[in-house]
Amino acid sequence: MKKNTIAFFYDGNTSVPQQIDLVLVESKGVFCFQSNDGVNHNWVIKKVTFSKRPSGIHLEYGVELIQHIKIEDANFIQAIQDFRKQEGQISVYQKLIDLGTALHLVIAVLIMGIIGLCYWYVIPWVGEKSVALIPTEYDNQLGNSAWISNEYFVTVDSSKTKILNDFAQKLDLKNTKELKFTVVKSDEVNAFALPDGNIVVFTGILKEMKNYDELVGLLGHEASHVNNRHSMKMLCRSVSGYLFVSLILGDANGVMAVIGDNVNSLQSLSFSREFEHQADSDGFKILAANKVNPEGMSNLFKRLQKQHSVSIPEFLSSHPITENRIDYIEKMIKNQKFQIAANPQLEKLFAELKQ
Structure with a gap:
């Protein structure tokens, strides 16, 4: 199944964004698009780094030359998330990142509470x-x-x-x-x-x-x-x-x-x-x-x-x-x-x- 959206591509050489038609090819597990220079790109989803930000979801790809795509389409973002969950590509760390600031704060408070209890009660007992x-x-x-x-x-x-x-x-x-x-x-x-x-x-x-x-x-x-x-x-x-x-x-x-x-x-x-x-x-x-x-x-x-x-x-x-x-x-x-x-x-x- 193919899904597509308009996204913004940064080629890693300049800071000027390129508007692209980004396609999610679920059968192959890749993102496909063509940059302004006519080059066809195929990003293997397993090798893409995802980060969720207020402006949308950001994708990074590459080793020596890091390229970047910004996606703002909420429906397309959800399609990506569903595919990754189906393929088991979302790590525990990423799931925690995706919980949001409020839950992050709750988790931090709980962790600090556990550390405090260990410091005041468990470690002295030990x-x-x-x-x-x-x-x-x-x-x-x-x-x-x-x-x-x-x-x-x-x-x-x-x-x-x-x-x-x-x-x-x-x-x-x-x-x-x-x-x-x-x-x-x-x-x-x-x-x-x-x-x-x-x-x-x-x-x-x-x-x-x-x-x-x-x-x-x-x-x-x-x-x-x-x-x-x-x-x-x-x-x-x-x-x-x-x-x-x-x-x-x-x-x-x-x-x-x-x-x-x-x-x-x-x-x-x-x-x-x-x-x-x-x-x-x-x-x-x-x-x-x-x-x-x-x-x-x-x-x-x-x-x-x-x-x-x-x-x-x-x-x-x-x-x-x-x-x-x-x-x-x-x-x-x-x-x-x-x-x-x-x-x-x-x-x-x-x-x-x-x-």
């Missing part, structure tokens, strides 16, 4: 899960580096550090690695755990405590962060973009270099709600396993929340204490069975820490 690929020896190296970079700016209370370590030795903290405890002289109400097992407790938070069961609850909570590698997981989440690329490329040294550059943020990481929930649950189990009153944890949280409702201390900013967390602990106290036994040794050591 970063967190990738901790399983990092040997635990790196936890010790990073924790030690973090402490060395900070110990010049703090004053360690050696006497209370010894007492706190003696206190912890009386407990079963369910630890999977050796734990060590350091007391820092500071009015800040703060405590944090480094991935190497160093649990740092500030004298400011010790002053807030009224009973040794509160200290057991705090140590159990921080021990859970170490046992579950929460610091490493959150650190990997925070550098997940770089980490993800390094893992894809199989660059283990690059992974550790990225984490090492961010080691100073270990003590100020804000744990996710999931990690805090797990640490609270593990802390409760540690209290129960040591026959220490689990109310110690909820009492400490209530006191800290009440006394620092305006000026939020460091411990609360990195371990946000919410009503939900307190309610969760109190529900465990009500719903789970446990035994409480007085522990004169813990009570004596706690009294020494309070001095």
